[in-house]
Amino acid sequence: MTEQSYDVVVLGAGSTGENVADVVVRGGLTAVLVESELVGGECSYWACMPSKALLRGTEVLSEARDVDGARQAVTGEQDVAATLERRSSFTSHWDDSGQVEWVQGAGIDLIRGTGRLAGERTVVVTAADGTETRLTARHAVAVCTGSMSATPPIDGLADVDPWGPREATSAKEAPGRLLVLGGGYVGCEMATAWQALGSQVTVLQRGDRLLEGMEPAAGDAVARSLRDSGVDVRLDTDVTAARRDDGEVVLTTSGGEFRGDEVLVAVGRAARTGDVGLDVVGLEPGNYLEVDDTLRVDGSSWLYGVGDVNGRALLTHMGKYQARQAGAAIVARATGEDVDTSDWSPFVATADRYATPSVVFTVPQVASVGRTAKEADDAGLPHRVVDIPLEVAGSSLFADGYEGRAIAVIDTDRDVLLGLTFVGPAVGELLQAATIAVVGEVPIRRLWHAVPAYPTVSEIWLRLLEAYRG
Known part of the structure; x- marks a missing residue:
């Protein structure tokens, strides 16, 4: 068995693990990624990228058919073979050599194989040929093994x-x-x-x-x-x-x-923690990892659980967000810097509590951030719901007969947005403004001065404010 030492050992080279390793290396530490499958992980090969590539052609055709003049140009059906080939191109035909090249260029080492915890700050990697490598982490081990599809207990x-x-x-x-x-x-x-x-x-x-x-x-x-x-x-x-x-x-x-x-x-999904050696460090295999806001496992000074593996927000962009925060906290602790754990510090992940953005790429799209009306009710927050049709000049230009809704949940004590949901064609492009308003807790009185350009779909912001003012 060969032995190697690094400042940080990262189990899982998906987008979350890559970002943890990148942040700590840019912070002056050494890092190694351990991966048994494709470098780049679920999002690159089986989730976000291929699924959205499969959906994009359908979305474009739907948009074209909803505009008179363009509709007449759509005289055929979607080319299925071409769509599937385009999908495959976004996965690099399930070849991770491009991702490996990025890892090497970023100064991160990569070891292929299955990594398992073997004690404090220790990971043993078993390669496909059975050879083993013992890795010792001077500062941290980050478990970034993600999640997997859950199979319900249905007979047969x-x-x-x-x-x-x-x-x-x-x-x-x-x-x-x-x-x-x-x-x-x-x-x-x-x-x-x-x-x-x-x-x-x-x-x-x-x-x-x-x-x-x-x-x-x-x-x-x-x-x-x-x-x-x-x-x-x-x-x-x-x-x-x-x-x-x-x-x-x-x-x-x-x-x-x-x-x-x-x-x-x-x-649904289940934590991919059944075979990473959690039992060796007193944790239950197969469970999501309980972590604090710096993504450090509760009760540990060196073990981190980042991304889907902690069950907080099972979305690629939130895994990357957590990775940036965890990486910064690891570097700070390794260099003796004080780690501020208050809300919105550079070392904590708090947006995944109540400000997570998401888009469902159906036809129509569903874009949301923050709390729903039910979640506000359950939390006992004083609030008002503004629910209006998504009807502005920009939407009527976007598509003939455009149908959509905008739903805002507003804290009536603090006069700030708790959550926003948009339903309609292309509403995913409205989401970042909503995320900024929710995360920044921008007072409604200030949002009146964020003037939407005419004629864009963003004018729905003005209609929401008018409906709230009554």
Whole structure:
């Protein structure tokens, strides 16, 4: 067994791990990334990039068909083979050599293999050929192994070889009939994509609406759009059993049997911590890591859990955000600098408590940041909800018959925004302004002076303020 020492050892070379390593190296420390799969991780190869590439053509065609004059130019259908090839180009055809080149150029070492904790500040990496390397971290070990698709305990489901999100984003052809188990953002996005690419999609959602956890209007709008595109959306439907019958997937549900060629399981995520040696340091394998706001594991002086692995906000951009904060805290502690742990210090992650932005890339898009009305209610915060149609000059220019909504949750004591949700075509581009307003706690009286350009969709900000003032 060979032995090496670094200031920081990072388990997992996805976008979160890469950013932790990059920050600490730029801060003057040494770092090594340990990765058993592709460098770049889930987002680059199986999640954000390929899924949005699959969806983009559908979105563009929808926008073109919604503008008279442009509509007449759309005389054909989406080229499925070209769409899948474009998708594959965004994953570099599942070749991570470009990412490896970036890692090397950033001054970060890389070791291929499965890393497991073997004691305090110690990681043993087992390569594919069985050889082992013992790594000692002088300052910190950061677990950035992310999350994986969860499979619910449904009789027979594991035996039908179901798709997870990885299979859904990397498939080489559209299945004739696709059953989607789950109506969250993955289920809704993949239903949108594969229905447009030629599949007959059925969405089976256990709850009474899609996109639970978001404003109800968002799930309602996406359900209407999916149904209009030909997707069979079934709500309040419990799946109780699964089997293969002459190659078909058969799901037994509270609403009868459903048959398809493939089934996508998209019911949530689980921490990828089952095989990283947590038991060696007194933690429970398979659980999310409990961390403080500097992303350090509770009760430890050297172990960090960053990104999906801590379960706080399972989004790529939030993993990168946490990585920047954790990396800064690691460097500060290594160099003897005081680490300020108050809100909004450069060493803490606090935005993932109540200011997380997200976009669901369905048709229409759903863009949200901060608290929903229900979350404000649950927190006992005095608030008012402003819910208006997204109707301004900019939206009518963007698309004929543009339909959308803007929903603001406003703290009536402090007169600041608690949360904002936009539903409609291309509303993801409105989100950063909303995020700044929520994170910055910009008083409503100041937002009156943030004049939106005419005629843009951003003029909806003025309509929200007018509706709030009454």
